[in-house]
Amino acid sequence: MYYLLILAVGLERLAELAVSTSNAKWAFARGGKEFGAGHYPAMVLLHSGLLVGCVAEVWLLDRPFIGWLGWPMLVLAALSQVLRWWCVATLGRRWNTRVIVLDGVPLVHRGPYRWLHHPNYVAVVLEGVALPLIHTAWLTALLFTLANAALLRVRIRLENSALGYA
Secondary structure, eight states: OHHHHHHHHHHHHHHHHHHHHHHHHHHHHTTOEEEOGGGHHHHHHHHHHHHHHHHHHHHHTTOOOOHHHHHHHHHHHHHHHHHHHHHHHHHGGGOOSSEEEOTTOOOOOSGGGGTOSOHHHHHHHHHHHHHHHTTTOHHHHHHHHHHHHHHHHHHHHHHHHHHTOO
16 A cells, blocks of 8 residues: 555645646746756656655565554655645645746745745655654655765755845
8 A cells, every 4th residue: 555655645746737837937937037057857766766665665674554654654654745746736826846947937825835944845854754653654755864864955046046035
C-alpha cells in the first residue's frame, strides 16, 4: 500500500507540473519575469529524489510500517497536500513552481497567505518529513530535510527579493 501511496503522490506531482506549466505560460504572456531559474533543476531533482528515496529505502532496507508512527505521519502527509492545494487555489493562475513575477500586480494576502509569505514551503517541509516516516524511511526524511533546507534558503531569499519582501 505504501508504494501505491508514493505512486499517487508522484501522479499528484505530475498534475502539479501541468498546472504550473499552464500558469507559467499565462504569466509569461502577461509580461511575467522569471527569477532564479538556475536552481530549478536542483529543486526538481530533489523532489523526485524524495519519492525515489521513499521507495528505495523501504524496499532495500526492509523498513517496517510501525502504526504509532505511520498513521500520524499519514495524516500529516495528507494535511501537507491540503495545504499545498489551498495555496494553489488561493494564487490561482499566479501559482507555479517557478519564481515568476508580474509587474504591478499586488501580492496575495488571503487564504494561507494571510499568515505566511510562503505557506507552500510549510507543506513541502511537512511532506518531506511525514511521507518517508509513514514507513520509517528515516534516512530519506533526514537527507531530504537537510537538502531541502539548503535549497529553501536560496529559494526563499530569491522569492523575497523578487516579491519585494526583502
